[in-house]
Amino acid sequence: MQDLKTLSIGGTNNVAREDIVVGLDIGTSKIAAIIGNTWQGDTEKIEIIGVGHAPSDGLRKGIVVDVDLTTAAIRQSIADAELMAGIEIGSVFAGIAGGHITGQTSQATIAVAGAGHEITQVDVDRAISVAEAVSIPAEREVLHVIPQGFIVDNQDGIKDPVGMSGIRLDAYVHIVTGAVASALNLVKSINNAGITVENIVLEPIASADAVLSNEEREIGVVLADMGGGTTDIVVYKDGALHHTSVLALGGDHVTNDIATVLRMTPQEAERLKLSRGCACVDLVDQRDTIPISRVGGARRPSFLQVRDFAEIIQYRMEEILSLIHQEIIKSHVPVPAGVVLTGGTALFDGLLELAERTIPYPIRIGYPRPLKGLTDRVNSPIYATGVGLVIYGAMKRYSEPHRTFIKGNLFDQILKRMKDWFRDYF
Numbered sequence: 178m179q180d181l182k183t184l185s186i187g188g189t190n191n192v193a194r195e196d197i198v199v200g201l202d203i204g205t206s207k208i209a210a211i212i213g214n215t216w217q218g219d220t221e222k223i224e225i226i227g228v229g230h231a232p233s234d235g236l237r238k239g240i241v242v243d244v245d246l247t248t249a250a251i252r253q254s255i256a257d258a259e260l261m262a263g264i265e266i267g268s269v270f271a272g273i274a275g276g277h278i279t280g281q282t283s284q285a286t287i288a289v290a291g292a293g294h295e296i297t298q299v300d301v302d303r304a305i306s307v308a309e310a311v312s313i314p315a316e317r318e319v320l321h322v323i324p325q326g327f328i329v330d331n332q333d334g335i336k337d338p339v340g341m342s343g344i345r346l347d348a349y350v351h352i353v354t355g356a357v358a359s360a361l362n363l364v365k366s367i368n369n370a371g372i373t374v375e376n377i378v379l380e381p382i383a384s385a386d387a388v389l390s391n392e393e394r395e396i397g398v399v400l401a402d403m404g405g406g407t408t409d410i411v412v413y414k415d416g417a418l419h420h421t422s423v424l425a426l427g428g429d430h431v432t433n434d435i436a437t438v439l440r441m442t443p444q445e446a447e448r449l450k451l452s453r454g455c456a457c458v459d460l461v462d463q464r465d466t467i468p469i470s471r472v473g474g475a476r477r478p479s480f481l482q483v484r485d486f487a488e489i490i491q492y493r494m495e496e497i498l499s500l501i502h503q504e505i506i507k508s509h510v511p512v513p514a515g516v517v518l519t520g521g522t523a524l525f526d527g528l529l530e531l532a533e534r535t536i537p538y539p540i541r542i543g544y545p546r547p548l549k550g551l552t553d554r555v556n557s558p559i560y561a562t563g564v565g566l567v568i569y570g571a572m573k574r575y576s577e578p579h580r581t582f583i584k585g586n587l588f589d590q591i592l593k594r595m596k597d598w599f600r601d602y603f
């Protein structure tokens with residue numbers, strides 16, 4: 178595979194190492210780099226060989242707001258992962274999220290022209306590209322075009338129409354777009370760390386590859402990745418993506434609530450949240466107290482009822498869970514396999530119980546599925562996106578090399594769209 182030569186792995190040797198896929202999760206709370214040996218795209222054999230992470234200070238609500246701080250954290254996480262793996266990496270599959278992300282479903286109809294009206298791959302590609310050609314504003318970048326299903330004449334629910342006979346072919350595709358400026362700052366932060374971007378992937382799509390089974394995606398399932406700055410939601414049915422949404426709310430809001438109500442610094446509030454936080458008031462010991470010191474408060478610690486503390490957390494978590502429920506209703510997609518909660522905020526004690534009361538579906542907490550190698554290092558919902566990026570990258574690189582490898586420079590491509598945007602604007 179010629180393109181892979183660009184993946185400069187092995188330092189100055191520049192050895193083509195097409196088996197190496199790197200997932201770079203640029204989150205609001207942490208940046209995680211995960212190096213996987215993908216054994217020719219065999220997802221059953223993927224081996225984690227390096228993991229690095231660094232605190233993330235350059236993002237707000239999933240969006241890069243300080244390129245230099247983000248670049249520094251990317252450098253650190255990649256250097257740690259490289260050290261662990263004993264190799265140098267050149268490119269990554271990077272995650273993107275933030276409130277600017279939107280998903281829409283588009284439909285197109287084409288006439289099947291070929292001999293005997295037998296549908297070929299060319300017809301399918303043509304139908305998808307017509308559906309893809311919906312007018313996307315110049316300031317938005319298309320991140321994913323995911324076929325949902327096809328209708329041949331009046332027969333619906335068809336996944337692969339190639340070889341079938343018909344006069345008319347309808348294609349349904351889900352198109353995910355994001356703000357050009359946000360994608361540009363993300364790519365810039367990575368490029369400034371000396372790394373090229375092989376592809377940008379919507380974070381919950383990557384997380385889904387790590388925590389959902391194919392059966393769940395077939396039956397109908399919701400994945401909510403509850404991070405620090407955002408809660409990213411995707412809904413799958415019949416094996417395809419049907420709904421995408423990013424809520425600009427996450428665990429950081431809980432931390433801020435605690436800091437405000439208890440008059441603490443955000444650092445103290447975060448420490449207390451992680452050590453004593455519970456999202457369900459009914460699960461805590463009613464008599465239990467926590468000694469706390471407040472900003473500018475008395476020298477002697479005061480005592481906080483654990484129940485009152487849980488109430489602060491439950492209030493915000495109920496809001497986030499209700500918004501997830503509303504997104505399910507909005508999607509109009511039946512989800513008998515229920516809701517899978519992942520991301521760091523899914524680690525809250527009592528969250529499962531609260532979610533079961535708030536959302537009338539089966540709920541489970543999603544851990545990345547075990548891979549080979551250093552899998553215990555990433556066995557947490559916090560790493561769902563990073564592990565998923567490795568799995569997604571492995572599948573894309575081998576199944577759709579023509580789509581995965583961005584011809585030319587991704588940065589230049591996004592920049593061109595941005596120039597078009599300014600030209601249209603002025």
Ligand SMILES: Nc1ncnc2c1ncn2[C@@H]1O[C@H](COP(=O)(O)OP(=O)(O)OP(=O)(O)O)[C@@H](O)[C@H]1O
Nearest residue numbers: 204205206207404405406407428520521522524525
């Ligand atoms: N044990 C825990 N209990 C409750 N919350 C936790 C726990 N561990 C981590 N968190 C919270 O999870 C959040 C970080 O999760 P994660 O690493 O998935 O976010 P991120 O990917 O960096 O952010 P985002 O996806 O929103 O950009 C923080 O708000 C942190 O306080």
Ligand SMILES: [Mg+2]
Nearest residue numbers: 204404520562
């Ligand atoms: Mg995240």
